[in-house]
Amino acid sequence: MEASSCLRYQVCGFGLSWIWLCLLLLHLLQNCSLVLSDSPYLVGMGSYDITGPAADVNMMGYANAEQVTSGIHFRLKSRAFIVAEPDDGKRAVFVNLDACMASQLVNIKVLDRLKARYGDLYNENNVAISGIHTHAGPGGYLQYVVYIITSLGFVRQSFDVIVDGIEQSIVEAHNNLRPGKIYVNKGDLLDAGVNRSPSGYLNNPAEERSKYRYNVDKEMTLVKFVDDEFGPVGSFNWFATHGTSMSRTNSLISGDNKGAAARFMEDWAEQNGLPKHTAHANSNDFGSLHLPRRVSTIIPEPDEITDDLMQLASSYKASGGRILASSNITRRIRNTQENSAKFVSAFCQSNCGDVSPNVLGAFCIDTNLPCDFNHSTCNGKNELCYGRGILMNSKVPA
Numbered sequence: 001m002e003a004s005s006c007l008r009y010q011v012c013g014f015g016l017s018w019i020w021l022c023l024l025l026l027h028l029l030q031n032c033s034l035v036l037s038d039s040p041y042l043v044g045m046g047s048y049d050i051t052g053p054a055a056d057v058n059m060m061g062y063a064n065a066e067q068v069t070s071g072i073h074f075r076l077k078s079r080a081f082i083v084a085e086p087d088d089g090k091r092a093v094f095v096n097l098d099a100c101m102a103s104q105l106v107n108i109k110v111l112d113r114l115k116a117r118y119g120d121l122y123n124e125n126n127v128a129i130s131g132i133h134t135h136a137g138p139g140g141y142l143q144y145v146v147y148i149i150t151s152l153g154f155v156r157q158s159f160d161v162i163v164d165g166i167e168q169s170i171v172e173a174h175n176n177l178r179p180g181k182i183y184v185n186k187g188d189l190l191d192a193g194v195n196r197s198p199s200g201y202l203n204n205p206a207e208e209r210s211k212y213r214y215n216v217d218k219e220m221t222l223v224k225f226v227d228d229e230f231g232p233v234g235s236f237n238w239f240a241t242h243g244t245s246m247s248r249t250n251s252l253i254s255g256d257n258k259g260a261a262a263r264f265m266e267d268w269a270e271q272n273g274l275p276k277h278t279a280h281a282n283s284n285d286f287g288s289l290h291l292p293r294r295v296s297t298i299i300p301e302p303d304e305i306t307d308d309l310m311q312l313a314s315s316y317k318a319s320g321g322r323i324l325a326s327s328n329i330t331r332r333i334r335n336t337q338e339n340s341a342k343f344v345s346a347f348c349q350s351n352c353g354d355v356s357p358n359v360l361g362a363f364c365i366d367t368n369l370p371c372d373f374n375h376s377t378c379n380g381k382n383e384l385c386y387g388r389g390i391l392m393n394s395k396v397p398a
């Protein structure tokens with residue numbers, strides 16, 4: 001009895017000093033939070049669907065008039081990151097499209113939209129839009145005649161969905177800007193691309209060839225974004241390989257090898273609970289009664305007054321209707337609309353001109369033998385010679 005009260009006393013004494021220590025630490029943390037999260041940058045990620053018309057539209061890339069969309073292999077996205085210096089300093093936007101390429105007309109329209117929303121914050125000097133060079137997306141969104149011959153002209157639906165998606169992905173990245181760090185790494189990625197004309201490469205002088213270890217650029221550069229609080233929130237990488245793992249007879253909309261890689265990586269991040277707080281929000285715990293309060297983004301930075309107003313507004317109960325106590329559909333809809341950060345991973349295109357993803361080489365489809373090395377022909381004809389690589393169609397990410 002005596003021993004236990006003594007113990008209790010000791011625990012209490014210990015506990016009290018702990019509480020003081022914790023309070024002190026909390027105080028320090030609160031005051032120092034600006035110093036502790038003193039990342040020199042704000043980073044924000046965003047992504048938005050740009051799949052486009054999935055039927056009867058010519059596809060961009062192979063210039064094959066007979067290749068028209070007839071379904072979806074997996075959906076296309078616009079993925080954006082923004083890096084900004086705090087205090088309205090410099091900022092830059094990079095957008096990666098699951099599309100063959102961006103276009104001047106798309107750029108002009110996107111910049112118009114950004115100007116209407118943000119004034120001069122985003123403009124032609126700090127917004128870059130790039131495409132992954134998939135040959136399996138809807139075409140007709142470029143303004144140059146040569147690119148819209150096989151699509152028999154401009155396709156408004158293709159164009160609008162790309163412009164809308166880019167705008168929305170940038171808006172999301174803008175709304176997600178938070179203090180964070182940026183890491184860069186580089187490394188060789190072998191077995192993911194081969195020279196598409198190895199015989200042509202051999203025509204380069206031996207002296208020049210001796211400067212390089214491989215006959216194509218194998219280097220991947222990756223930029224990783226780490227939120228000060230939520231940990232990794234995204235990564236963008238650049239690697240040179242053509243987006244032609246889907247063949248010229250494919251008619252399903254697809255992000256091809258880079259779009260698929262992005263999907264695999266985003267799925268991986270989600271499965272591993274990244275970013276940290278979305279793991280919480282997306283835990284599919286619809287049983288919990290807590291609903292996120294939806295806050296309009298029209299007022300960009302809530303100050304005390306707007307915060308009070310929002311509190312007041314959200315305190316009003318609905319005046320009619322009936323409460324669907326047993327349904328969790330509404331909860332789920334709200335849950336997906338919650339503007340919580342998600343991991344955004346983009347596989348961007350780089351100097352892919354001479355790089356093919358058909359790493360197994362070129363074969364004659366009639367004989368299964370390698371094509372003629374110097375001429376890429378089968379019995380003197382090139383129609384039967386096809387490159388072979390990973391079987392994209394068997395790895396549908398849905």
Ligand SMILES: *[C@@H]1O[C@H](CO)[C@@H](O)[C@H](O)[C@H]1NC(C)=O
Pocket residue numbers: 286326327328
């Ligand atoms: C909520 O949705 C899940 C998944 O569809 C279902 O299994 C569950 O029965 C639903 N719960 C209620 C309370 O309706």
Ligand SMILES: *[C@@H]1O[C@H](CO)[C@@H](O)[C@H](O)[C@H]1NC(C)=O
Pocket residue numbers: 199373374
């Ligand atoms: C390809 O062409 C080069 C140069 O003309 C020649 O030396 C080489 O033997 C040819 N290779 C094959 C496999 O035909």
